[in-house]
Amino acid sequence: MKLSGAQILINSLIKENVDVIFGIPGGYLLPVLDKLYDCKEIQFLLTRHEQGAAHAADGYARATGKVGVCMVTSGPGATNIVTGLATANFDSIPIVAITGQVNTNMIGNDAFQEADLTGISRSITKHNYLVKDVKDLARIIKEAFYIASTGRPGPVLIDLPKDVTLQEMDFNYPKKVNLRSYNPTYTGHPGQIKRAAALISESRRPVIYAGGGVIISGAEKELKELAEKNGIPVTTTLTGLGGFPETHPLSLKMLGMHGSAYANFAIMDSDLIIAVGSRFDDRVTGKIDEFAPDAKVIHIDIDPSSISKNVKVDIPIVGDCRSVLSDLNKKMNKKPNTNAWLKQIDGWKKTHPLTYRDDNKLRPQYIIEELNKLTEGKAIIATEVGQHQMWAALFYQHIKPRTFLTSGGLGTMGYGFPAAMGAQVGNPDKLVFDIAGDGSIQMNIQELATVAEYKIPVKILILNNSCLGMVRQWQELFYDKRYQSTPLKNPDFVKIAEGYGVKGIKVTKKQDVTKALKEAIKTAGPVLIDFHVEGEENVFPMVAPGNAINKMMGGLA
Amino acid sequence: MSNKLKKHIVSVLVENKFGVLAHISSLFSARGFNIDSLAVGETEDPTISRMTIVVTGDDRTLEQVDKQLNKLIDVIRVDDLTKRGFVDRELLLFKIEGDSNLKAALGKFKAEILNENRGMMLVQFCGSKKETEELFNGLKGYEIKEMVRTGKIAIAKDKE
Numbered sequence: 001m002k003l004s005g006a007q008i009l010i011n012s013l014i015k016e017n018v019d020v021i022f023g024i025p026g027g028y029l030l031p032v033l034d035k036l037y038d039c040k041e042i043q044f045l046l047t048r049h050e051q052g053a054a055h056a057a058d059g060y061a062r063a064t065g066k067v068g069v070c071m072v073t074s075g076p077g078a079t080n081i082v083t084g085l086a087t088a089n090f091d092s093i094p095i096v097a098i099t100g101q102v103n104t105n106m107i108g109n110d111a112f113q114e115a116d117l118t119g120i121s122r123s124i125t126k127h128n129y130l131v132k133d134v135k136d137l138a139r140i141i142k143e144a145f146y147i148a149s150t151g152r153p154g155p156v157l158i159d160l161p162k163d164v165t166l167q168e169m170d171f172n173y174p175k176k177v178n179l180r181s182y183n184p185t186y187t188g189h190p191g192q193i194k195r196a197a198a199l200i201s202e203s204r205r206p207v208i209y210a211g212g213g214v215i216i217s218g219a220e221k222e223l224k225e226l227a228e229k230n231g232i233p234v235t236t237t238l239t240g241l242g243g244f245p246e247t248h249p250l251s252l253k254m255l256g257m258h259g260s261a262y263a264n265f266a267i268m269d270s271d272l273i274i275a276v277g278s279r280f281d282d283r284v285t286g287k288i289d290e291f292a293p294d295a296k297v298i299h300i301d302i303d304p305s306s307i308s309k310n311v312k313v314d315i316p317i318v319g320d321c322r323s324v325l326s327d328l329n330k331k332m333n334k335k336p337n338t339n340a341w342l343k344q345i346d347g348w349k350k351t352h353p354l355t356y357r358d359d360n361k362l363r364p365q366y367i368i369e370e371l372n373k374l375t376e377g378k379a380i381i382a383t384e385v386g387q388h389q390m391w392a393a394l395f396y397q398h399i400k401p402r403t404f405l406t407s408g409g410l411g412t413m414g415y416g417f418p419a420a421m422g423a424q425v426g427n428p429d430k431l432v433f434d435i436a437g438d439g440s441i442q443m444n445i446q447e448l449a450t451v452a453e454y455k456i457p458v459k460i461l462i463l464n465n466s467c468l469g470m471v472r473q474w475q476e477l478f479y480d481k482r483y484q485s486t487p488l489k490n491p492d493f494v495k496i497a498e499g500y501g502v503k504g505i506k507v508t509k510k511q512d513v514t515k516a517l518k519e520a521i522k523t524a525g526p527v528l529i530d531f532h533v534e535g536e537e538n539v540f541p542m543v544a545p546g547n548a549i550n551k552m553m554g555g556l557a
Numbered sequence: 558m559s560n561k562l563k564k565h566i567v568s569v570l571v572e573n574k575f576g577v578l579a580h581i582s583s584l585f586s587a588r589g590f591n592i593d594s595l596a597v598g599e600t601e602d603p604t605i606s607r608m609t610i611v612v613t614g615d616d617r618t619l620e621q622v623d624k625q626l627n628k629l630i631d632v633i634r635v636d637d638l639t640k641r642g643f644v645d646r647e648l649l650l651f652k653i654e655g656d657s658n659l660k661a662a663l664g665k666f667k668a669e670i671l672n673e674n675r676g677m678m679l680v681q682f683c684g685s686k687k688e689t690e691e692l693f694n695g696l697k698g699y700e701i702k703e704m705v706r707t708g709k710i711a712i713a714k715d716k717e
Contacts, residue, residue, distance in 0.1 A: 305624035
């Protein structure tokens with residue numbers, strides 16, 4: 001029986017076990033929408049802005065490990081997901097984005113709501129397709145899901161002209177993908193793994209530097225084994241948080257510009273860095289010429305282009321983090337002598353603990369600590385970008401993978417709320433919070449309508465300091481307190497929430513924090529809490545840009 | 558690793574599909590790699606095209622060129638021919654005005670006159686970089702009026 005392209009699309013998505021599509025309709029999607037009307041297996045979750053749909057698909061993917069799907073119309077609908085694609089691409093998140101397109105015979109004619117999305121998205125997707133014929137559609141969808149979720153994952157865009165959704169064709173969903181040009185390496189080279197094991201055994205001051213790759217590959221168990229059996233401390237990147245439990249004595253917490261002092265001291269003084277699924281980002285290394293001068297480097301990554309990009313690597317191992325670590329654990333037959341090293345690190349932990357001025361004022365760090373206590377570190381936390389993001393990274397204890405969702409590479413304000421929404425849809429029984437700033441939350445605040453409509457019980461915690469805090473902090477520290485365009489005149493967020501039918505709570509005093517958090521947790525639906533925190537609070541420790549990462553500022557660091 | 562800038566001839570096998578050339582050229586601009594020349598054509602297998610890209614960079618840049626190209630889904634294989642024995646050629650078509658001396662010079666360099674119109678010769682020349690340079694040296698004193706070049710194509714000498 002012949003099916004229309006629209007029906008083939010939906011049947012293919014069902015074959016890929018898609019249960020939710022985040023998106024917004026539009027003219028060129030009408031044939032698809034009409035077929036979705038009768039589809040029981042897939043929910044079309046209507047967001048209020050296409051950017052929200054893309055971030056929701058991203059949050060869904062990060063929290064569940066599955067591919068997130070978003071669908072928007074051509075032209076402005078499609079250009080609105082560009083930031084979402086770039087965010088997912090930077091952090092290696094599997095998304096399939098379907099964009100409506102004008103009829104194939106109109107492409108290039110400046111038709112109504114036309115935009116060249118394959119052109120626009122080329123450098124911010126892992127791959128993209130323009131479907132020109134319905135006979136290619138099922139194969140392209142199969143390939144898109146395969147490419148998005150394998151190797152170094154990433155977003156794949158399928159640009160789908162309206163006439164293709166109306167053409168008819170027999171439906172046969174391919175069983176296998178046949179791509180001669182795409183064969184990611186999963187197993188590490190045994191010789192390299194042997195050499196790495198020998199180098200680890202000989203090291204005295206090793207550090208494991210774990211990134212998002214640990215979480216993507218599900219390598220937390222293997223990572224813990226490598227660390228515990230060999231007495232090696234572990235620091236994680238921002239996107240690696242949750243890859244190693246921060247309650248563990250070997251945890252150094254996060255490193256880098258706003259990392260813990262002891263993580264930065266340790267990596268700078270190390271004689272061996274074991275980088276696992278991380279890419280030596282400039283926010284991690286600080287001044288690259290002075291980074292870890294005595295350290296040899298073992299770099300495990302599935303993406304060969306991440307290796308030797310920023311630092312010289314002694315033993316590169318291309319492969320899936322989980323597979324390589326598992327093989328490496330088997331090859332480790334001599335534990336390195338790290339006793340003195342661990343003692344030195346414990347000393348740094350005592351002399352340079354992660355702390356803040358805890359007085360009777362309402363300080364943002366206190367809110368995060370209270371949230372951590374109440375949820376026992378088990379909630380899913382999404383963040384926006386800025387000071388609140390760093391406080392959430394530093395003062396929440398991250399113990400499980402796929403529970404900290406943040407835009408690490410691109411640094412997208414407005415990411416957290418829709419991402420939390422997507423994460424909640426994928427995990428209906430878990431507690432999901434968006435830790436936000438008063439600047440960031442306003443970048444996708446329209447999604448309050450979505451959480452209200454679908455009763456998605458996300459809790460939004462705004463750490464409201466009435467400014468764009470991270471930029472303000474830099475202005476204070478490096479620009480003579482000349483606060484150009486950073487103070488914010490904010491609306492009444494509680495009223496905004498209530499306007500959308502979402503419960504709103506305002507907190508201005510420290511003693512009301514716990515009560516408000518408890519009330520939010522108890523509430524079945526979405527809640528927004530507007531915390532009016534100390535406006536002058538800064539994120540410390542901090543490494544000034546251009547400095548080596550052991551040169552930290554801030555009296556409490 | 559050397560920080561010295563060198564010219565490399567990179568041979569890239571790609572799927573012969575719509576949009577692949579755009580993907581590759583956009584990668585070069587997004588990553589800040591400089592292309593000196595790029596030539597594309599079908600191979601013995603019509604589903605595969607070969608691109609010969611001449612790119613200037615240090616060792617680290619070339620390593621990234623290789624890895625980033627390999628990362629593209631439609632790229633099948635990347636070879637830095639500069640590391641192997643190879644033969645390269647470039648085709649030139651140009652118009653030049655001159656006398657019988659010029660004709661003799663062109664003959665010496667195995668350049669072929671395709672057309673002659675009132676003293677204006679349309680010339681075809683194919684050669685390696687060195688041969689092309691020698692031709693230009695030999696033609697000094699004559700003015701080339703219009704020229705078009707294909708960019709270099711190259712192939713490895715070994716069997717594989």
